[in-house]
Amino acid sequence: MTLLAFLILSLLALVSACVVVVHRNPVVAALALAFNLVSIAGFYFLLEAQFIALLQVIVYAGAIMVLILFVIMLLNLKQELRGQPSGFVARVLGPLLGILFAALLARAFLGVRGAFPPHEPGYGTVEAVGRELYTRFYYPFEVVSLLLVAAMVGAVLLAKRRI
Amino acid sequence: MDPRAVLLVSAVLFTLGVMGVLLRRSAITILMCVELMLNAANLAFIAFARQWNQAEGQVYVFFVITLAAAEAAVGLAIVIALFRLKETTDVDEIHLLRW
Numbered sequence: 001m002t003l004l005a006f007l008i009l010s011l012l013a014l015v016s017a018c019v020v021v022v023h024r025n026p027v028v029a030a031l032a033l034a035f036n037l038v039s040i041a042g043f044y045f046l047l048e049a050q051f052i053a054l055l056q057v058i059v060y061a062g063a064i065m066v067l068i069l070f071v072i073m074l075l076n077l078k079q080e081l082r083g084q085p086s087g088f089v090a091r092v093l094g095p096l097l098g099i100l101f102a103a104l105l106a107r108a109f110l111g112v113r114g115a116f117p118p119h120e121p122g123y124g125t126v127e128a129v130g131r132e133l134y135t136r137f138y139y140p141f142e143v144v145s146l147l148l149v150a151a152m153v154g155a156v157l158l159a160k161r162r163i
Numbered sequence: 164m165d166p167r168a169v170l171l172v173s174a175v176l177f178t179l180g181v182m183g184v185l186l187r188r189s190a191i192t193i194l195m196c197v198e199l200m201l202n203a204a205n206l207a208f209i210a211f212a213r214q215w216n217q218a219e220g221q222v223y224v225f226f227v228i229t230l231a232a233a234e235a236a237v238g239l240a241i242v243i244a245l246f247r248l249k250e251t252t253d254v255d256e257i258h259l260l261r262w
Contacts, residue, residue, distance in 0.1 A: 002164050006168065010168075014172070014175060014176070017175075017176050017179040017180070017199055020179075020183065020192075020195055021186075021187070021196060026191055029195060030195060033195050033198060033199065036176075036199065037198075037202065040202050040205070040206055044209055046164070047212075047213040049209050049212070049224075051221070052209065052221050052225065052228075055225065056205075059228050060202075063232065064198070064231060067236065068191065068194070068195060068235065068239065071191065071242060071243060074243070075242070075243065077189070077191070077252065094182060094186050095182070098178050098179075098181065098182040101178050101181060102175055102178035105174035105177065105178065106174050109167060109171060109173075109174055112166055112167055112214075115165060115214075116164065116165075116166060116213055116214055120216055123216060123218070124218070124221060128218045128221075129222060129225065131218070132218040132219060132222050140226065144230075147229070147230070147233055148229065148232070148233055150233075151236050152236065155237050155239075156240075158237065158243070158244050159240040159243050
């Protein structure tokens with residue numbers, strides 16, 4: 001059962017990622033990315049990380065994707081439809097180097113030993129993640145709030161018509 | 164389910180993201196491919212967290228998601244500012260800082 005779910009999720013994630021990279025229309029690419037994010041949330045469920053899976057759906061597939069789609073539709077990107085890679089580097093060398101890169105990464109990952117241990121009760125719940133977040137990672141957590149404020153101010157300043 | 168299978172999926176997703184960043188020309192598509200790479204890294208984090216039974220990896224994923232939100236906001240604001248200036252989001256046309 002888990003294996004079947006894993007295979008279906010990997011197929012969905014890989015196909016939607018290919019659509020994001022290859023498709024000419026940015027709206028279709030954005031929707032494929034949303035699909036990809038939701039299938040990765042499925043992976044998180046399989047790996048017993050329920051809280052992070054919900055966070056992924058709400059923050060990533062919800063908020064960030066809406067932001068990207070909003071900008072795509074705000075800027076009328078019709079003329080970008082022709083922008084497709086061409087030439088020797090993009091057509092031949094790029095995919096070859098990509099396969100080489102994937103092989104290197106896979107070689108590093110295949111050296112990992114061991115299997116997933118039996119699932120412990122309480123692992124991956126809001127309680128477990130929250131306890132870690134508010135004790136050991138308290139200062140990083142506060143710094144992240146500073147990062148969000150800086151990003152918000154920066155985004156408003158950059159998108160303003162006159163500074 | 165093997166940890167290596169999950170890590171393999173993560174490696175392929177990361178590679179697809181790298182290819183998109185290198186080969187595509189539209190700035191928004193490049194931003195989306197960066198999101199793809201961040202997600203591949205998150206998947207590896209979650210897989211290792213599960214393998215060692217540690218909530219730490221999940222906390223890091225939490226931080227990466229926050230970072231991705233900040234990155235998307237600032238990146239899209241830059242794209243909007245550039246579009247206002249040059250009427251394009253093609254990164255080949257944008258070479259203000261190139262000597």
